[in-house]
Amino acid sequence: MKFNATLLKDYTIIPFKGIYLKYAKNKEDVATNIYPVPNLANPFLGVHFTKTVDGSIKIGPTAIPAFWRENYSGFKNFNLFEVLQVLYHESRLFIYNAFNFRDLAFQEMKKYRKNNFIGLSAYMVKALDQGGFGDFLKPGIRAQLMNKRTMELLQDFVIEGDRNSLHVLNAVSPAFTCSIAFARFVVDQIMEKRKAS
Template sequence: MKHYQYLIAGAGIIGLTIARELKKRFSDATIAVIEKEEDVARHASGRNSGVLHAGFYYTADSLKAKFTKRGNKALTQYCLEKGLSVHQCGKVVIARDEKDLEGLEELKRRAEKNGVELIWVDEKELKEIEPNAVTYQKALYSPSTSTVNPVEVCQAIKKENIQNGVDFYFCHPYRKVKEQIIFAGDKRFSYDYFINAAGLYADKIAQDFGFGKDYMIIPFKGNYMKYEKNKEDIQTNIYPVPNLKNPFLGVHFTKMVDGTIKIGPTATPAFWRENYQGWSRFRLSEAIPILYYQAKLFVTNSFHFRSLAWEEIRKYRRSFFIGEALEMVRNVDPNGFADSFSPPGIRAQLLNKKSLELVQDFIVEGDKHSIHILNAVSPAFTCSMPFAEYVVDRIVEWKEKRG
């Protein structure tokens, strides 16, 4: 039996930054992180595009809006101070037709409310920023968007945590909780406070504690494809106007931290939580409820799930997927892309089972003994440091209610 004042499940960016924030505030506290994989960032935190978002997609009353601008600044500064890779290349959001101009106007309004720099540019100005981008009449330019290496960032925070006395137990998957004892792998852990940052399995763990009863994780697969011809054809991130009624941003060009160009991601409904490739990690017990709710979404067409599913499934066809990206640029070689997708990521998207809606914002539930991060989806990587401050504030607040 091991005892810790704070026990964290999940060694993705959220679990790592919460451990870091706890140590900053309570340097003498005993803290441990349990993780089912052999190292940090093996799922969404290490499989995302590495984009540090600016914060103009989100409504002003959301936690995402509250934390994205601050998180962008904090992570950029962290990378610069630690000598980590960061590519401050910016981003343009282009319009493909007249209808998209309304979407650009809405993004500009949100940027102003959120205090985020977002600049109107005409076609001539856009060509100076990104010669290859094509837009209808005008576009938006985000100078503060950048890219990092997400695995490198997570490894750096892990190293910092270890130096500060945080213990890590890799290959120790959470199994169950009983009378304030966590069974993980072949060990048992007692704790004063438990923090659930388990990503794809956060809902399952939360329900063991009596939380998250109205929710379940619906996984979506994000496929990317690398542009192998060169690193010069694209200079900055190029995004389309997204459908703001769902949480996905559409296929776009990402200028990665090493200059590599890739397109993606898709948002294809996955059939189990770690449905990365083939039948790897298949679990029938996961597939049945996921397929049940996907069927309900398809029949009811909640948030236009039916058209979204068909559209995303079409992106498995290489030519269609590449064609989506080529609509945004002048001159990119359609034969310059890789023959197959890069290793995919899985988005742990929370579904409200009662309303059949995808939850757009972060969701945190808890009490004086535990806290559960139920919907840490994009831009959670960007938001991670101020979001960790918010989570620790909630922990302190709820613990003070102990009496």
């Protein structure tokens, strides 16, 4: 028995590049993770402070539109098919300005300017030395789920499947993904689909 793939036809993945900036002055100016109040209209959390395992401080990430799935730096791992596919979906978002995508894209692109990026975090920690930041760190890619029909960047899990297989889409939160409560929820969904068939 095979999974009915037509259940997933409304979705695609849009890559976004997340860049962090290291605070090089010291490890003491920030004692814990600090998050801004989230904008519920935006699927991204915004620039925040993170304490790393070794006690270092970094700000980020960005959510800059990427043009292929492994668009980490330059043209390394360039994939023309993915570029065309991503540009098609991003241009639709841009033209129709779905969930204010134009402003979001322009705001994120400005974060390539170091001073702008630092300024977005500075209001959360007033005593921070804005000249104490070092270099940009290695970026990551966020696989953001988009509903092609509604042109919405989804902010929550999507569970699709049938009695043969169940798929968790848009697992953007590692902490929630590995939680026992979420595991129970997924198992309950599997059991319901088995009973219904």
